[in-house]
Amino acid sequence: MSQLKAIQDENVALWLPRLAVQGGPRFLQIADALQAAVADGSLKPGDRLPPQRRLAAQLDVDLTTVTRAYDEARRRQLLEGRGARGTYVAAPKVELTAVLDxxxxxxxxxxxxxFDDLLKQGLSQVLMRTDNELLMNYHLGGGSEADRKAGARWLEPMFGHLDARQLVVCPGAQAAIAAAILALTAPGDVILAEPTSYPGLRAAAAQFGRHIIAVEADKHGMVPEMLEEACERHKPxxxxLNPTLQNPTAITMPERRRKAIAGVAKRCNVRIVEDDPYWRLAEAPPPPLAAFAPDQAIYISTLSKCLTPGLRVAFVLLRDPHERERFLGALRAFALMAAPLTAALATQWILDGSADGLLAGVRGEARLRHRMARTILAGRYSGAGDGLHVWLELPAYWTASQLARAADREGIAVTPADAFAMGSASVNAIRISLGSIQDRGRLQAGLHRLSQLLARRPESFGAAVV
Known part of the structure; x- marks a missing residue:
């Protein structure tokens, strides 16, 4: 045992810090010395550290200082306790390559x-100005009066002044889509959509026993003549429709096409669910379809896609009061209401201007990332220059599923076209999302790796033999 103690004391001597009077808190000096010793190999995984009392005596500090130092070193994942056996240098954590999503x-x-400061200030103002009892209670009317007024303010760029009573506050766009399906259709009904569209629509329709039929689209979106023919045939x-920076194709339907679609909806007396999460990210988008067919369209605008995903608040414009009540009844069947605290935070940010500031920052960052993608992906880039995603049509030697699997092996996650297919046919393409990787440098690296992958052929990936 004396030999083991001698070895341990020698290990301690290798990293034992000289505590400086002006070097900051002593427990941090000890933790920093431990970290440096692990980094340079003076202390190795499995080395046992001296008991805290002995180290305190050697350093001429009190026991509390050493205890705090060991706690800090554990927080940094440098040490691990093994019960009565003592404290040891931890094995390094295996750092697997993070997926570039x-x-x-x-x-x-x-x-x-x-963002941290924005969140703290917003919540502080909410708690200061709102009765806490209201924040912790049920709001069954589709949001508080203040929340609906904030929604009207948020939708002003699209519609001008709105009557806040025509708005419903929902816990996200997916809930709003589901409620619209339940309120306005019956089991077995047909829902018409573009051939590639938001997967959440397909999921909701399948759960509720509705059938999606794809209507032909071109470079401007759904073709009006084909919509009219489908309406006559299927009585949907x-x-x-998702007409602005469409998910996944990134197409923005021009104003002339929107007016034509609105005209079909009026003639055929069919309701449109206009899911428009990216309108406020787009550069000079046309007015919404709901502006041309106000009695036919239900308009959905979510904050999750243009501010932050955690802000699960969507504003739904429903002009018909009877339809609004049916919608609210359907919503209560599965979501009841938007969380009042989250809705109050959204309201606070909209009314004090924070939402517009955050939106401007997101819009600027998104456009910068699109420029990056356009440069790296060269002739393959087909984005709109704004929004959150790029629709990338693939060379003939790749299928979307092949490329998605190959990208996965390279540590890159992309979404193949079949995830968005509303029918049996699917284009040979993938969607690339530009916002989910926080660090711009890592996004750049991911795009470069994807570009290199696209330039190779699948046959260059030989199967492993084991």
Missing amino acids: LSMNTPPPPEGVD GLVY
């Missing part, structure tokens, strides 16, 4: 916006 459509973190309950 280009598959999830989330707003990019805006440069120069202190709803038409679903």
Whole structure:
């Protein structure tokens, strides 16, 4: 045992810090010395550290200082306790290569916006100005009066002044889509959509026993003549459209096409669910379809896609009061309401201007990332220059599923076209999301790796023999 103690004392001597009077808190000096010794190999995984009392005596500090130093070293994952056997240098954590996620459509973190401070200030103002009892209670009317007024303010760029009573506050766009399907269609009804569209629509329709039929689209979106023909043939309950920076194709339907679609909806007396999460990210988008067919369209605008995913608040414009009540009844069947605290935070940010500031930051960062993607992907880039995603049509030697699997082996996640297919046919393409990787440098690296992968052929990936 004396030999083992001698070895341990020698190990201690190798990293034992000389505590400086002006060197900051002594427990941090000890933890920093431990970290440096592990980094340079003076202390190795499995080395036992001296008991805290002995180290305190050697350093001429009190026991509390050493205890705090060991706790800090554990927080840094440098040490591990093994019960009565003592404290040991921890084995290094295996740092697996993080997946570069280009598959999830989330707003990019805006440069120069202190999100932590924004969140703290917003919540502080909410708690200061709102009765806590209201924040912890049921709001069954589709949001508080203040929340609906904030929604009207948020939708002003699209519609001008709105009557806040026509708005419903929902816990996200997916809940709003589901409620619209339940309220306005019956089991077995047909929903018309573009051939490639938001997967959440397909999921909701399948759960509720509705059938999606794809209507032909071109470079401007759904073709009006084909929509009219489909309406006459299938008598749909709803038409679903995402006309601005469409997910996944990134197409923005021009104003002339929107007016034509609105005209079809009026003639055929069919309701449109206009899911428009990216309108406020787009550069000079046309007015919504709901502006041309106000009695036919249900308009959905979510904050999750243009501010932050955690802000699960969507504003739904429903002009018909009877339809609004049916919608609310359907919503209560599965979601009841938006969380009042989250809705109050959204309201606070909209009314004090924070939401507009955050939106401007997201919009600027998204456009910068699109420029990056355009440069790296060269002739393959087909984005709109704004929004959150790029629709990348593939060379003939790749299928979307092949490329997605190959990218996965390279540590990159992308979404193949079949995830968005509303029918049996699917284009040979992938969607690349530009916001989900927080660090711009890592996004750049991921895009470069993807570009290199696209330039190779699948046959260059030989199967392993084991």
